[in-house]
Amino acid sequence: MSAFKQESHKLLVIPGPIEVTDEVLYANAYPPVAHTSAEFIPVLGDSIRLTREVLYTKDAQIFLIAGSGTLGWDQTSANLVESGDNVLVLNSGYFGDSFTECLRAYGAKVDEIRADFGNAITQAQLEKALAAKKYKLVAFTHVDTSTAVLSDAKMIGETTRRVSPQTLVVLDGVCSVASEEIRMDAWGIDVVLSASQKGLGAPPGLCIVAASRKAITVFEKRVSPVAGYYASWKKWIPVMNAYEAGKPMYFATPPVNLVRAYRQSLFEITSGNVSLQERFALHRETKARITAAVKELGLREVPQDKSISANGMSAIYLPDGVGVADLVPRMAARGVIVTGGLHKDTKDKYFRIGHMGTTAVNKQRGDIDKVIAVLTEVVNEVRKQNA
Numbered sequence: 001m002s003a004f005k006q007e008s009h010k011l012l013v014i015p016g017p018i019e020v021t022d023e024v025l026y027a028n029a030y031p032p033v034a035h036t037s038a039e040f041i042p043v044l045g046d047s048i049r050l051t052r053e054v055l056y057t058k059d060a061q062i063f064l065i066a067g068s069g070t071l072g073w074d075q076t077s078a079n080l081v082e083s084g085d086n087v088l089v090l091n092s093g094y095f096g097d098s099f100t101e102c103l104r105a106y107g108a109k110v111d112e113i114r115a116d117f118g119n120a121i122t123q124a125q126l127e128k129a130l131a132a133k134k135y136k137l138v139a140f141t142h143v144d145t146s147t148a149v150l151s152d153a154k155m156i157g158e159t160t161r162r163v164s165p166q167t168l169v170v171l172d173g174v175c176s177v178a179s180e181e182i183r184m185d186a187w188g189i190d191v192v193l194s195a196s197q198k199g200l201g202a203p204p205g206l207c208i209v210a211a212s213r214k215a216i217t218v219f220e221k222r223v224s225p226v227a228g229y230y231a232s233w234k235k236w237i238p239v240m241n242a243y244e245a246g247k248p249m250y251f252a253t254p255p256v257n258l259v260r261a262y263r264q265s266l267f268e269i270t271s272g273n274v275s276l277q278e279r280f281a282l283h284r285e286t287k288a289r290i291t292a293a294v295k296e297l298g299l300r301e302v303p304q305d306k307s308i309s310a311n312g313m314s315a316i317y318l319p320d321g322v323g324v325a326d327l328v329p330r331m332a333a334r335g336v337i338v339t340g341g342l343h344k345d346t347k348d349k350y351f352r353i354g355h356m357g358t359t360a361v362n363k364q365r366g367d368i369d370k371v372i373a374v375l376t377e378v379v380n381e382v383r384k385q386n387a
């Protein structure tokens with residue numbers, strides 16, 4: 001490891017991409033190696049094994065494929081859905097809408113339970129829907145990045161397993177993996193899909209999917225051909241298994257630099273200065289600091305209750321008479337990049353802050369101090385002007 005330090009830059013605290021450590025960025029700058037070389041095989045192999053650790057799963061099939069988180073929706077839909085299959089989507093915001101659209105593109109018959117803005121689906125709603133109809137798959141967004149609403153993954157997994165044991169449970173964890181606890185095996189989660197650039201702390205461009213043995217069995221028993229080529233697990237299972245066993249195999253070129261950066265981040269997450277459990281606790285602590293600062297300013301968060309509020313990001317209503325355009329550029333001018341809302345009806349009424357990964361975990365960086373100081377300064381400045 002050289003004494004590499006990244007260029008000075010504005011603090012990136014949106015809900016992904018996020019700040020990455022010098023070591024992760026340096027790993028990304030390693031000269032490209034042949035994807036079939038002895039040097040690269042353990043890079044991908046380690047990444048597969050360490051991804052399981054982060055998700056508390058012993059034996060899920062891991063897919064690490066070039067693409068963004070969206071490719072996780074396509075993988076789920078192309079491999080686990082056959083035309084006409086019933087799918088239930090627990091929709092807590094913008095990303096639920098998009099997942100539904102993707103599932104329908106592959107022929108799924110989707111029913112949605114839609115939560116009010118800032119709310120999550122309840123256990124009673126889920127039980128009722130599962131009892132009324134047989135679903136092949138239930139999909140939900142763990143942290144909906146448009147609202148910062150955190151769904152109860154344990155409740156959804158356990159409830160589905162009890163009421164409808166055949167149904168697969170799919171968790172969109174693009175904005176939650178490594179910032180919220182996910183116990184795939186214990187909670188009965190069959191698919192976790194994610195991406196490199198949010199809580200996992202690497203640059204964007206790598207799609208991460210974990211599929212339980214149950215999901216793989218459902219995949220193997222499908223009658224119609226897989227509705228995709230690049231996303232087909234038929235192509236990728238042998239490749240992932242080969243690399244894990246220490247052998248190369250080619251289907252499509254993996255992003256060798258990015259996988260190295262991802263592995264570096266996984267090293268930091270699973271065996272760095274803080275344990276995985278401490279990492280989750282540090283995200284909760286960071287959230288508590290943000291919530292306290294928001295309260296101090298007399299502002300309100302979008303999630304309607306603390307119990308459904310994400311720990312890796314926040315969505316905060318703007319003060320009366322203040323728009324996204326009044327706040328975001330002023331914060332940027334002071335070196336802090338936050339972003340506006342993302343929900344079609346209300347996107348100009350609130351803004352979002354990402355506080356995942358090294359920003360939450362490495363207190364010496366002072367990122368959260370800076371976010372709170374700049375937010376306070378800007379809100380007070382705008383209020384004074386409007387007075």
Ligand SMILES: *Cc1c(COP(=O)(O)O)cnc(C)c1O
Nearest residue numbers: 068069070095143145174175195
């Ligand atoms: C960001 C995000 C996505 C989409 O991921 P991309 O990497 O932008 O394709 C999907 N779901 C959730 C919950 C997200 O936060």
